[in-house]
Amino acid sequence: MNDRIVGLILGMNSSVLMGLVLYVSLHKPEMPLQVVDIAGVIQQEVQHVAALKLSDSQRQQRADQFSQALSKSIHEAASTFSGPILVAAAVVQGGEDRTEWVKLRMKHWISVLPQTAR
Numbered sequence: 001m002n003d004r005i006v007g008l009i010l011g012m013n014s015s016v017l018m019g020l021v022l023y024v025s026l027h028k029p030e031m032p033l034q035v036v037d038i039a040g041v042i043q044q045e046v047q048h049v050a051a052l053k054l055s056d057s058q059r060q061q062r063a064d065q066f067s068q069a070l071s072k073s074i075h076e077a078a079s080t081f082s083g084p085i086l087v088a089a090a091v092v093q094g095g096e097d098r099t100e101w102v103k104l105r106m107k108h109w110i111s112v113l114p115q116t117a118r
Contacts, residue, residue, distance in 0.1 A: 036077045036087045
C-alpha cells in the first residue's frame with residue numbers, strides 16, 4: 001500500500017473538492033497535493049453494471065474485480081507523483097441506490113488503506 005495516500009473522500013461534489021485542493025495549495029505550498037479523482041471510473045462501472053442482467057453472485061464477483069482494478073490504478077497513478085495524494089470521488093449521479101452500491105463496493109478498498117488515510 002502506498003503510504004503517501006493521505007486521504008479518501010467519497011460523495012464530495014467537484015467544486016468543494018477543488019476548494020479543498022486550493023486551500024491546501026495556499027496554506028501548504030511546500031507540500032503540493034496530488035488529487036486522484038476516481039469519480040469517472042466509478043460512474044462508468046455503475047452504469048455498465050446497471051445495464052447488465054447479472055445474478056447476485058455475478059454482481060459480487062464483478063464488484064470485487066472492480067475494487068481490485070481500481071486500487072491498482074490508483075497506486076499506478078500515485079507512483080508518478082512524489083508528494084502526498086488525496087483520493088477523491090465527486091458525487092455519483094444516478095440515484096441513492098447506485099451511490100450506496102458504490103460505497104459498499106469501495107468498502108473493500110477503504111479497508112486496506114493505511115490507518116493514517118482513514
